[in-house]
Amino acid sequence: xxxxxxxxxxxxxxxxxxxxxxxxxxxxxxxxxxxxxxxxxxxxxxxxxxxxxxxxxxxxxxxxxxxxxxxxxxxxxxxxxxxxxxxxxxxxxxxxxxxxxxxxxxxxxxxxxxxxxxxxxxxxxxxxxxxxxxxxxxxxxxxxxxxxxxxxxxxxxxxxxxxxxxxxxxxxxxxxxxxxxxxxxxxxxxxxxxxxxxxxxxxxxxxxxxxxxxxxxxxxxxxxxxxxxxxxxxxxxxxxxxxxxxxxxxxxxxxxxxxxxxxxxxxxxxxxxxxxxxxxxxxxxxxxxxxxxxxxxxxxxxxxxxxxxxxxxxxxxxxxxxxxxxxxxxxxxxxxxxxxxxxxxxxxxxxxxxxxxxxxxxxxxxxxxxxxxxxxxxxxxxxxxxxxxxxxxxxxxxxxxxxxxxxxxxxxxx
Amino acid sequence: xxxxxxxxxxxxxxxxxxxxxxxxxxxxxxxxxxxxxxxxxxxxxxxxxxxxxxxxxxxxxxxxxxxxxxxxxxxxxxxxxxxxxxxxxxxxxxxxxxxxxxxxxxxxxxxxxxxxxxxxxxxxxxxxxxxxxxxxxxxxxxxxxxxxxxxxxxxxxxxxxxxxxxxxxxxxxxxxxxxxxxxxxxxxxxxxxxxxxxxxxxxxxxxxxxxxxxxxxxxxxxxxxxxxxxxxxxxxxxxxxxxxxxxxxxxxxxxxxxxxxxxxxxxxxxxxxxxxxxxxxxxxxxxxxxxxxxxxxxxxxxxxxxxxxxxxxxxxxxxxxxxxxxxxxxxxxxxxxxxxxxxxxxxxxxxxxxxxxxxxxxxxxxxxxxxxxxxxxxxxxxxx
Ligand SMILES: Cc1cc2nc3c(=O)[nH]c(=O)nc-3n(C[C@H](O)[C@H](O)[C@H](O)COP(=O)(O)OP(=O)(O)OC[C@H]3O[C@@H](n4cnc5c(N)ncnc54)[C@H](O)[C@@H]3O)c2cc1C
Numbered sequence: 001x002x003x004x005x006x007x008x009x010x011x012x013x014x015x016x017x018x019x020x021x022x023x024x025x026x027x028x029x030x031x032x033x034x035x036x037x038x039x040x041x042x043x044x045x046x047x048x049x050x051x052x053x054x055x056x057x058x059x060x061x062x063x064x065x066x067x068x069x070x071x072x073x074x075x076x077x078x079x080x081x082x083x084x085x086x087x088x089x090x091x092x093x094x095x096x097x098x099x100x101x102x103x104x105x106x107x108x109x110x111x112x113x114x115x116x117x118x119x120x121x122x123x124x125x126x127x128x129x130x131x132x133x134x135x136x137x138x139x140x141x142x143x144x145x146x147x148x149x150x151x152x153x154x155x156x157x158x159x160x161x162x163x164x165x166x167x168x169x170x171x172x173x174x175x176x177x178x179x180x181x182x183x184x185x186x187x188x189x190x191x192x193x194x195x196x197x198x199x200x201x202x203x204x205x206x207x208x209x210x211x212x213x214x215x216x217x218x219x220x221x222x223x224x225x226x227x228x229x230x231x232x233x234x235x236x237x238x239x240x241x242x243x244x245x246x247x248x249x250x251x252x253x254x255x256x257x258x259x260x261x262x263x264x265x266x267x268x269x270x271x272x273x274x275x276x277x278x279x280x281x282x283x284x285x286x287x288x289x290x291x292x293x294x295x296x297x298x299x300x301x302x303x304x305x306x307x308x309x310x311x312x313x314x315x316x317x318x319x320x321x322x323x324x325x326x327x328x329x330x331x332x333x334x335x336x337x338x339x340x341x342x343x344x345x346x347x348x349x350x351x352x353x354x355x356x357x358x359x360x361x362x363x364x365x366x367x368x369x370x371x372x373x374x375x376x377x378x379x380x381x382x383x384x385x386x387x388x389x390x391x392x393x394x395x396x397x398x399x400x401x402x403x404x405x406x407x408x409x410x411x412x413x414x
Numbered sequence: 415x416x417x418x419x420x421x422x423x424x425x426x427x428x429x430x431x432x433x434x435x436x437x438x439x440x441x442x443x444x445x446x447x448x449x450x451x452x453x454x455x456x457x458x459x460x461x462x463x464x465x466x467x468x469x470x471x472x473x474x475x476x477x478x479x480x481x482x483x484x485x486x487x488x489x490x491x492x493x494x495x496x497x498x499x500x501x502x503x504x505x506x507x508x509x510x511x512x513x514x515x516x517x518x519x520x521x522x523x524x525x526x527x528x529x530x531x532x533x534x535x536x537x538x539x540x541x542x543x544x545x546x547x548x549x550x551x552x553x554x555x556x557x558x559x560x561x562x563x564x565x566x567x568x569x570x571x572x573x574x575x576x577x578x579x580x581x582x583x584x585x586x587x588x589x590x591x592x593x594x595x596x597x598x599x600x601x602x603x604x605x606x607x608x609x610x611x612x613x614x615x616x617x618x619x620x621x622x623x624x625x626x627x628x629x630x631x632x633x634x635x636x637x638x639x640x641x642x643x644x645x646x647x648x649x650x651x652x653x654x655x656x657x658x659x660x661x662x663x664x665x666x667x668x669x670x671x672x673x674x675x676x677x678x679x680x681x682x683x684x685x686x687x688x689x690x691x692x693x694x695x696x697x698x699x700x701x702x703x704x705x706x707x708x709x710x711x712x713x714x715x716x717x718x719x720x721x722x723x724x725x726x727x728x729x730x731x732x733x734x735x736x737x738x739x740x741x742x743x744x745x746x747x748x749x750x751x752x753x754x755x756x757x758x759x760x761x762x763x764x765x766x767x768x769x770x771x772x773x774x775x776x777x778x779x780x781x782x783x784x785x786x787x788x789x790x791x792x793x794x795x796x797x798x
Contacts, residue, residue, distance in 0.1 A: 007417070285794055300797040305790040306783070312793060313734045313786075317704035320711040320731075324703075327421045329429040330710060332665075340700055400693045408672045408695060410686035 008083065015066070015080045019087035022061050027091050028054050028268075035270055036218070037278065037382060039099035040169045040389075043219045048131075048173055051097035054265075055128030063088065064096070064263045065106070065126040072110060073123030081261040092267035100170060101125040101132030103262040105178045108250045109196065110260070112237035121176070121196065126263070133174035135165040135181075135197070135224060136247070143398050146188050146244060150181040150226060152195065159195065159236070161206075161229045167392070171209045171222040175200040180247050183240055192243030196235045199224070206230065216384045254393050256345075257338035276356075276375030278382035279349055281312045284356055287375060293361035307355050314348055336407045343399040346389040353383035416724055422714040423494045431493070432500035434477060439508035442470055445666075445764040448509055452618040456761045462612040464581040464621040466511045475542030479514065483521055488536035494717040495522075495651055496710060499658040503706075506662030506775075509767045511619040513544035513579035518655050520545035520587050522648040524635060527598060532635040535585065535600050546583035548574035548625055549645060556780045558589070558596065558645035563627055565590035565638070570599060570607075570627035578778070580610050580623035587635065588627065595639030599632035606630065617774035618767060650732030651716055652779055657709040657739035660775045663768045664702045664742055667750040670765065671695060675753055685753065694749050701742035708735035730792060737785035743772035 008016060033046045042048050058064050063084040068074020096102060106125055109118055124130040141147040150163025163181060171177070177197045184191030199207050206229030211219045238246045252258040269277050277283045285308060288299035298304055321344075324330050325337040356379035357364045366373035367380055390396045404410040452465050474480070483498045484490020498518050505514050521539055524532040539545055551562040552575045563572035570590050577586070580603070588599045601608060607630035613622040636644045672695060675686035685691050712731035719728060747769040751758040758765050776782070790797075 007420075288794065297798065299794055302797065305794055305797065306786055308794060309737075309786040309789045312789070313708070313738050314704065316711075316731070316734055317708050317738060320707035321703055323420070324422070324707045324710060327424060329424050329432070330422065330706070336699070337703060340703065344700065397689070397693070400696045401689070403696045403699065404686070404692040408668075408692075408699065410672060410676060410692050410695070411684045413687055413689060413692065 009079070011078055012080060012083050015077065016083045016087060019063060019084050020091075022063070023087060023091040023093065026057060026061065027093055028057075031094065031270065034275075035094060035268070037378070037385060039095060039097050041218055041220050041385065042097060042170065042173065045173075048097055051094055052128045052131075054094050055096045055098060058088070058093075058096070058265065059127040063265075064102070065122070066263070067260060068106070068110060068122065068126075071119050073119070073126050079261075081263055085261065085264050088265035089267045092269065093265045094268045095266040096128060096263065098125065098128045098131050099264075100134050100174075100178075101128075101130065101176070102264070104134055104250045104254050105132040105176070105196070106262075107253045107258055107260045108178060108194075108237065108246060111249050112194070112246045113196065114234055114236075117196070117234050125176075130175045131170055131173045132176045132178065133168050133171040133199070133224075134250070135168055135171075135177045135179040136250075137167045138164055139166055143395055145180070145247070146192065148180055148182045148192055150179070151185075152181045152183050152193060152231070154183075154240075155230075157233055159231045159233065161195075161197070161226045161231055163226050165224040165226075167212070167221045168209075168224045169221045169392075171199070171224050172211055172219070177224070178250060180243055183243070187241075189244045190241050192247070193240050194237040194243040194246040195231055196237065197229070197231050198235075202229055214385075214388070216381055218385075251394065254342075255339065255399075256341040257335060275378045278353055278356070278375075278378050281308065281315055281352065283375070284308060284311070284352060284359070287356055287379070288359045291359045291361065291363065291374060293359075298359045298361070304355070304359055307358070311348070311352050311355060314344075314351075318344055318348065333407050336403075339399075339403055339407060342393055343396050343403070346386065346396065349382070350386035350390055353379055353386055356380075357383055416719050418714055418718045422496055422710045423717050424496050424500070424710070424714075427493065428497045428500055431478075431482065431497055432504065435479070435501050435504040438474065438477065439504055439510065442473075443508040443510055445509070445670075445767065448511065448619070449764050449767060452511055453761065453767065462614050462621075464612065465618075466513075466582055471512055471544065472542070474512070474514070480517055480521075480542055480544075481540035483518065483525075484536045484540040485525060485533075488533040488540065490536065490540040495654065495713040496717060498651075498655055499709060499713050502655045502658040503662035503665075506659035506664075506771070507666045509619045509663060509666070509771050513546060513582040515655060515659055516546040516578040516583060517544050519547055519578075519648070519652045520585075522651040522655075523547060523549075523587055523598065523644060526644040526647040527636040527640075529635055529637075531600065531633050532598075535587070535633075535635060538585065543585060544579070544583050545585045545587065546577055546579050548577045548580075548586045549589040550574060550576045552624075556649075556784070558642035558649070561589045561591055561596060563588055563590040565592045565597060565599060565632070568631060568634075570601065570630040570632050573624060573626045575624045576613075577610075577623050577625050579621055580625060581612060581621045586625070588632065589641050589645065590632075592638045594637075596641040596645075597634060597638040598636035598641040598644060600635050601627070601630050601632045615774065617770045619771050620774060647722070649779070650712055650728050653732040653736035653785075654709045654712040654716070656775055656778055657705055657712075657735040660739040660743040660772060661702055661706045661709060663772050663775070664698070664705070664739075664746040667746045667765065667768050667772070668695065668698050668702060671698075671750045671753050678755075691753055695753070698742070698746045698749055701738070701745055705735060705739035705742045708738050711735075726792070730789065733785040733789050733792075736780060737782040737789070740776035740780075740782040740785070743776045747772045 066075040066080040070076040368377040486492035
């Protein structure tokens, strides 16, 4: 067997050792404030700031943007982001707050922005100094994303934008937005264009951001209103009318099926809360061993045992899918596994948290504001929050359409 | 931790072998041909038959399939287990009527016996002799220590049940109990005292039998007290290879059903337009992919860890593979019949060949619930 099949490349191996070393001495300690489950739940500025310090230190050390070109602030390496991600997971670090920037804006900017714009924006994106948000969804354009009504009108050398975006995660903190909008009302798909927009400096001057409260009681997403906002032409990505094509770059990366691996960190457990790690089946087993249903330990309930094992099988299979996705001889269609990831990952988390509900029996009624809640009430919160991601980024029904149509070749349901 | 190959150990040789199997099946085993071969008689009370093409068996042994996973020291090719999985996957996709899987399973058991006698039998397998395992009792227990056969003075007495492809096999590895524990024994299927009674089974692509042993002289391949360990060591490979057969058959069911629903028009549209059809078929695909990834990861774990240093992990992966594949097999079959409509409910439609093979496979060596119960004890701990 070729060595390359078995091991990291030399570059990867050296980089892995470097990451491990750096993380050993630079991994952040315990946070001074409650850190939520993920970046999309961020509402406390103090939590954001603490996470930004962490993202910047990881960027300065070269663990963020590893495979991006050096001119754009990247590391200029080959297939090393995966290595950094693995090592950060292994070290159980906090997550990165600029999740939309890293996962969606960065590859889109890299592939479609003008050279100067790209090199000016990406370093601050990678460092987390700039927080990005995504202005795609509108009241009338959800799953049917191309039904954009927000309009950009060319006036002289600039664009004037009017419209209404909804569900815009992190807009309350964001400096920048990736914006999909209409430049031609006569053509649904070819009438779209794509911009990057500095929104924070324009708040009160053409941009209004209003928080929306989620069913959990948290904030995290917003509506954003544009009234005659002027945007320079250098912030247009790709050609006028090419917005749909650019949006596909964003969406394929959002779904984990893009060309570049998204820098991602995580795994930290917070000790100063009673919070359970709600993405881990082993935490679920712990919960089952300490929860009671009808006076008996939940871990002894044969039906719950079966549910726990079913979800553990799904988790292991997900892991092994990722491994198989890199073996061309063992896959039938190159997009078959990558396009499943969003769907499978979000349903895994939803079902995991739902089992946790069952396990807790009567105690599942308790929430974060009750000291007796098991695991700090985090499982209940995780269950409710899980719907955010089965809906967002293309509802899972839409994901199933995509898989059926693009991978299995079934008729389009549009 | 043992470092496993990133490509599951599935390299160029394995890919070539698999591609030649694909070609072999597309040349010789179209669903149409298999249907004409094995489904000639729909009568529920038909005579129990054992239909297979020995000429094709001859050809696959010449292609080296039975030798693939026999160790070089025993005259085989010594390929990794993932090679057998690829062959099983293609055999499943073709619903190939043959003793290939039972011969593989026998190979896996003999590989764990480490005796000269076992190596002699392995050499015969490498040479193309079809074999099977007679290791299951009347209650259908999959536990290595359970057997209804006894060994006394080198002679086997008793019965083995649910023996796969028994009438195609020329030799059997039998588990038998004596005062010193369970041992493994080799007998030829035509030896004196061996009576093979065919079972009437649903699967048209296999045969199954219960076998009685009356004073049969046998060759010991694993000594009393070591046979159950050899079986236990072979079980993960057996589970993975059956999972691979189910993955192949599942993929045939999926692709055939997609093709049908893409062409069958009702309400002025191809049926596949409707999400009530499309989405379950996508779910079938997700399930197949899970089973396939788990099966290859289990096989790779076995290949990478001959000293069994991380055996618990290997055992876990194999149980997961078989559990997932069994549920998938049932689901893929049920959706295939349903979405073919009336034609899918007929004997004439090829779907039933695969449906029946899947229903047979899903219980073989334990169904999904069986494996999950074991996993629960392993991963959660025994219930009080
Ligand atoms: C937590 C969260 C964060 C978000 N963050 C952002 C963000 O930062 N930026 C942004 O632009 N957007 C964001 N969104 C919006 C998200 O992309 C949309 O909610 C999503 O695309 C669905 O659109 P919709 O809400 O209008 O639902 P609709 O399109 O009205 O759909 C409602 C439901 O109908 C079903 N459905 C829809 N279409 C189909 C179909 N073709 N076939 C079958 N079933 C279908 C699905 O179940 C879907 O959930 C976020 C959403 C959530 C929940």
